[in-house]
Amino acid sequence: MTLSSDPPAPLDWKFSQVFGERAPGDDLQDVDMISAIEFDKSGDFLAIGDRGGRCIIFERKDGKHTLNQHHSRHELEQLDFTSTQHPEFQFKTEFQGHEPEFDYLKSVEIEEKINKVRWCATSSGSQFMLSTNDKTIKLWKVKECKVKKVKEMNAHPFACLDNMLLAERSFVSREDKPAVANGYRQEWMEKIAKNASPSQDMHSKAADMEDTAHTRCRKVYAHAHDFNINSISNNSDCETFLSADDLRINLWNLEISDQCFNILDMKPANMEDLTEVITTAEFHPVHCNLLAYSSSRGFIRLVDMRQSALCDHSARILQDGDSHGLKSFFTEIIASISDMKFSRDGRHILSRDYMNLKLWDTHMDSSPVAIYKIHEHLRPKLSELYNNDRIFDRFGCCFSGDGLHFATGSYSNLVRIFSGGDGSEEGATIEASKTPNRKPLIRTAARARRSSLSNLARGFYRHGHENSSSGSNESSYDLSSRLLHLAWHPETNLIASAAGNSLFMYYS
Secondary structure (H helix, E strand, O other): OOOOOOOOOOOOOEEEEEEOOOOOOOOOOHHHOEEEEEEOOOOOEEEEEEOOOEEEEEEEOOOHHHHHOOOOHHHHHHHHHHOOOOOOEEEEEEEEOOOOEEEOOOOEEEOOOOOEEEEOOOEOOEEEEEEEOOOOEEEEEEEEEOOOOOOOOOOOHHHHHHHHHHHHHHHHHOOOOOOOOOOHHHHHHHHHHHHOOOOOOOHHHHHHHHOEEEEEEEEEEOOOOOOOOOEEEEOOOOOEEEEEOOOEEEEEEOOEEEEEEEEEEOOOOOHHHOOOOEEEEEEOOOOOOEEEEEEOOOOEEEEEOOOOOOOOOOEEEEOOHHHOOOOOOOHHHHHOOOEEEEOOOOOEEEEEOOOEEEEEEOOOOOOOOEEEEOOHHHHHHHHHHHHOOHHHOOOOEEEOOOOOEEEEEOEOOEEEEEEOOOOOOOOEEEEOOOOOOOOOOEEOOOOOOOOOOOHHHHHHHHOOOOOOOOOOOOOEEOOOOEOOEEEEOOOOOEEEEEEOOEEEEEEO
16 A cells, blocks of 8 residues: 555445344344444455344355356346446344353453454355454354255245245254344345245245355364453464453464463553553554554554564554643543554554544654544543543544545444545545435433443543533534444445444445
């Protein structure tokens, strides 16, 4: 990726698809909220995780893998036509990835919420994926299950749907305990039923539904973290991956689940001396010996594992040298980096703190290349945001496949999209809805909710702050609607964004 002085032309974004859309008046259950999202490297598959511990996989309708199947001439012509359009996805499978647990030694309940999902290298036609909650990482194998087409079938659509559901339970899932449905499967079946008519030949539709996936847990990597896991990242060698919590980073081999190597430990001898925690960690996309991790103080450290087995003191530090100014109690809180991504070639790093999106050149230590302000209008209300815990919200960010565009989320379910430059332009703003360019909804500040930042990190932020109430009743963006998770398709300009339990897709 090369960034010129003239930023690329802004993109015109349009609505593509939505999955899991709530009907007006429906309550949003906490277990249904999307908590992780990731495209695979080919862009043919999309995985999401939710707070209920479920993993849901979508596949591209016009993906390259479909061209290897047997199609009629008319179907191939249709595929060739749709391949020139923006990608569209369909539901593939879902499974229960994590269950709630209880640590009896520490008397702590472990949530089933999925913190991260990461795709691994494809092998023998099967997809592999890592998922993690606060303590346990799992490796999943997703394999196609092809069912032979029947010669005759009842043409009544609802009888066909019943047969498909029976086949799915008995043959495809092969699980004694079915996964708890979160609505995506039911939504997809309702679409099939709605589009079907008794006069239609249901033979091909039923066969397509049976061509689904079987998931199996291959490995479980557990008991290696004392604090909550915030990151997992696959290495470019396709053999190892890292996991990070607030104070440690561990290196794993995908084939060995009972041991790992601690490559970084920030835990001080006296916890009262703790000044910062790890917020996210990521392997370099090209060089398997390089990794980066960010901290709650706004630093990004680049580590070369060839220099030392322990990477505590052999790091280059990227920091914003222009950030020295008037300090306040909130300065360090809003400087905490919530997400970080490498560009495809590894030359640039995108980081997100509470107020800004920053673009870094790995060859420049002193300051970021560009700073994009996300919701600067909230700066006078930091005291109010602190009181209702919104200041601890962890927004994600993502690069486009060519590295020329960047995106992140904000309140009122807004997606902010920028192009390479010096950070002076406003960028594009779209709302996670079927009419993405409408004016954002203005509401009063939302009620307090639980913070997504770890209790360890919040501990020393809370210390010493006695009174921060502002009593402000001014209107602001809808703070109860937060777009925390999003992903950019690796091959084309398509963004998948998570708004509550709904998955919205936009293309340009």
